[in-house]
Amino acid sequence: MPKDRLPREVIAMRIAAELKDGDYVNLGIGLPNMVSNYIPPGKQVMFHAENGVVGVGPSPEEGREIPDLFNAGGQPVTLMPGGAIVDHAMSFAIVRGRHLDAAVLGGLQVAENGDLANWIRPDRGVGSIGGAADIARGAKRIFVAMEHTTRDGEFKIVKRCSYPLTATRVVDTIFTDVAVIRVTPQGLVLEEAAPGWTPEEVQALTEPTLTVSPTFKEIQL
Amino acid sequence: MARAILCASAAEAVAGIPDGSVIMVGGFAARDAPSLLVGALVDQGARDLTLICNGPTGRPGMKDTSMLVHNRQVRKVVCSFPVPSTTSGPMTDFEAQYRAGEIQLELAPQGTLAERIRAGGAGIGGFYTPTGVGTPFGEGKEQRTIDGVDYVLEYPLVADYALIRAQTADSMGNLLYRMSSRNFNPIMAMAAKTTIVEVAEVVAAGSLNPEHIVTPGLFVHRIVVRPE
Numbered sequence: 001m002p003k004d005r006l007p008r009e010v011i012a013m014r015i016a017a018e019l020k021d022g023d024y025v026n027l028g029i030g031l032p033n034m035v036s037n038y039i040p041p042g043k044q045v046m047f048h049a050e051n052g053v054v055g056v057g058p059s060p061e062e063g064r065e066i067p068d069l070f071n072a073g074g075q076p077v078t079l080m081p082g083g084a085i086v087d088h089a090m091s092f093a094i095v096r097g098r099h100l101d102a103a104v105l106g107g108l109q110v111a112e113n114g115d116l117a118n119w120i121r122p123d124r125g126v127g128s129i130g131g132a133a134d135i136a137r138g139a140k141r142i143f144v145a146m147e148h149t150t151r152d153g154e155f156k157i158v159k160r161c162s163y164p165l166t167a168t169r170v171v172d173t174i175f176t177d178v179a180v181i182r183v184t185p186q187g188l189v190l191e192e193a194a195p196g197w198t199p200e201e202v203q204a205l206t207e208p209t210l211t212v213s214p215t216f217k218e219i220q221l
Numbered sequence: 222m223a224r225a226i227l228c229a230s231a232a233e234a235v236a237g238i239p240d241g242s243v244i245m246v247g248g249f250a251a252r253d254a255p256s257l258l259v260g261a262l263v264d265q266g267a268r269d270l271t272l273i274c275n276g277p278t279g280r281p282g283m284k285d286t287s288m289l290v291h292n293r294q295v296r297k298v299v300c301s302f303p304v305p306s307t308t309s310g311p312m313t314d315f316e317a318q319y320r321a322g323e324i325q326l327e328l329a330p331q332g333t334l335a336e337r338i339r340a341g342g343a344g345i346g347g348f349y350t351p352t353g354v355g356t357p358f359g360e361g362k363e364q365r366t367i368d369g370v371d372y373v374l375e376y377p378l379v380a381d382y383a384l385i386r387a388q389t390a391d392s393m394g395n396l397l398y399r400m401s402s403r404n405f406n407p408i409m410a411m412a413a414k415t416t417i418v419e420v421a422e423v424v425a426a427g428s429l430n431p432e433h434i435v436t437p438g439l440f441v442h443r444i445v446v447r448p449e
Contacts, residue, residue: 029306050331051249051401068388069400074250085400087407087435088249089339092332096352126319126326128276128302134332134352168355 003201005177006194006219011145013038013221015104015175018143019045023101024094026050026135028118029073031145032104046080048100050131052091055083072131095131095138103139105132107146107174109161112208114171114183116144117163129166136167148176148205155207157181157188178202180219187211192219225394225441227423231261234417234445238267238382245338245378245413246274246286247385247406255386256284257419257447262384263288269296273338273378275331275405276302277315290314295324299378301331330358333375335408341377342411342440350375383413386447387436390420391429394438403435410440417443 006014008031016038019025026048027033036056039045047056049071056071057078065076079085086094094100109117116136120127136142149156157174173191174181179202180192190210193202199212228234235258238244244262248254272286272295279287289295291314303326304316318324329337330352340348349372353359363374385406388399396418398406410416418441 049401052404053401067399068253068402070250070252071401072249074252079400085398085403087403088331088335088405089408092335096332096336096350124304124308126304126316128278128304128306129328129330129358130302131331133330133356133358134350137351137354138332165356167352 003196004194005148008034010221011175011177014180014219015143015145016040017221018173019043019102021045024048024054024099026095026100026103026139028103028105028132030106032106033071033073035104035145046083048091048094049077050091050095050135052086052088053077053079053083054086054094055080057083092131092134095134098138098140100139102141102143103135104143104145105136107144107156109156109158109163110144110171110174111158111161112183112188114169115161116142116166116171117161118166120164122163132166136170141172142170144171144174146174146176148178155205158207178205181210189213190216192217194219223393223426223438225390225438225444227392228443228445231257231419231445232264234258234443235261235265235384238262238265240267241269242267242381243271243273243379245380245383245409246272247383247404247409248285249275249401249404251279251283251285251287253386253402253404254285255384255419257445258384258417259286259288260284263292263294266294268294270294271297271299273299273380275334276300278302278305278313280305280310280313287314290318290324297325297327299327299329299334301329301334303328333358335405337375337378338405338412339408341379342408345377347374347376349373378412380409380413381415383409383416385409385416385418387418387420388422389429390418390423390441390444391426391438392423393426394441394444395429395434396420396436396441397429397433398435407436410436415442416440417445419445419447421447421449
């Protein structure tokens with residue numbers, strides 16, 4: 001009997017809980033971008049969009065869009081009080097200069113040493129790197145948000161990435177629809193699992209060997 | 222006399238761009254592209270261009286650099302975002318031409334692309350960046366370890382022409398941008414021999430707060446007003 005996996009919203013909520021008050025954070029397109037919807041009240045997190053927005057605010061109501069204000073996914077956004085607009089060289093100086101506390105990125109594959117592949121599916125033959133290589137290398141902590149396995153059930157958490165890399169040895173924590181896994185110098189540590197999932201069941205979906213954390217617990221929000 | 226010339230039309234602004242030119246085009250995505258100038262360059266017809274931009278990702282009919290690719294004016298693209306993330310929807314002209322071997326691609330991480338453009342405009346001969354080390358983006362590049370961090374050497378980018386978009390120019394060519402449509406425009410203005418800008422309005426020199434000016438007019442050569 002296959003167990004329930006967490007919806008994307010819950011993955012986003014779990015990552016939002018990981019961010020700290022006062023953090024500056026870059027969010028990737030798609031699932032990572034959903035994290036901004038779940039920052040708890042009382043915690044201020046400033047989101048950086050690599051197209052030059054520091055302090056991305058919520059989506060505007062329809063008809064109240066601010067001209068020429070978009071996030072890196074091209075969606076209309078607002079600006080937080082205290083937000084700032086910068087050019088592209090400064091935007092990536094913020095990234096590369098290690099001024100971001102964290103980034104949340106999507107993943108196609110993550111290796112047990114923290115290598116990240118998230119920009120090209122080899123069968124397409126051409127892909128867009130965008131800002132992913134700079135952000136993965138530059139932000140202080142890299143959180144990967146993704147489904148635990150591919151639609152065909154293949155491993156996405158692997159011993160070595162077979163897809164072309166985005167950056168080497170950068171991933172801090174992997175948040176999936178099944179588990180929270182930290183990348184450590186000693187290998188992958190299973191910190192949390194979705195309700196009803198045992199460490200053995202998570203291991204079965206994960207190619208490298210997982211060490212179960214002494215504080216292993218059910219994912220809590 | 223101002224270095225910047227106010228042109229009566231976009232056609233006048235892009236007149237004289239020869240075949241084989243290296244062209245930078247500002248904008249992050251199709252919706253903030255300098256579409257007036259790009260459209261004029263399509264009509265002008267210069268061919269065999271090298272295009273430096275964030276990416277010609279517009280689907281057919283969108284008014285960004287994909288128009289130049291569609292019109293087969295581009296020989297090579299240097300960019301970070303050559304194709305849309307998803308394969309749903311019609312294939313872009315770039316992807317079709319790339320698959321057919323009809324157009325060259327130099328793929329650069331976006332921050333590296335931006336810094337190469339900045340370096341080109343700032344007279345820097347190259348720089349070491351940690352981006353791309355150990356990935357396809359570092360392959361074949363000089364690598365160096367500085368204070369325990371691995372870097373690859375990247376070279377500057379310069380252009381014959383930059384086509385950019387701003388909100389307001391004054392008659393000296395000083396530029397203000399609006400919100401996130403600033404993006405690559407200020408650094409491309411610095412990196413081209415001839416910078417051509419489309420703006421929403423032109424105001425008298427002296428009427429802008431000098432402390433707010435993002436691009437000083439010495440980088441700007443031709444101005445055209447976008448009909449709104």
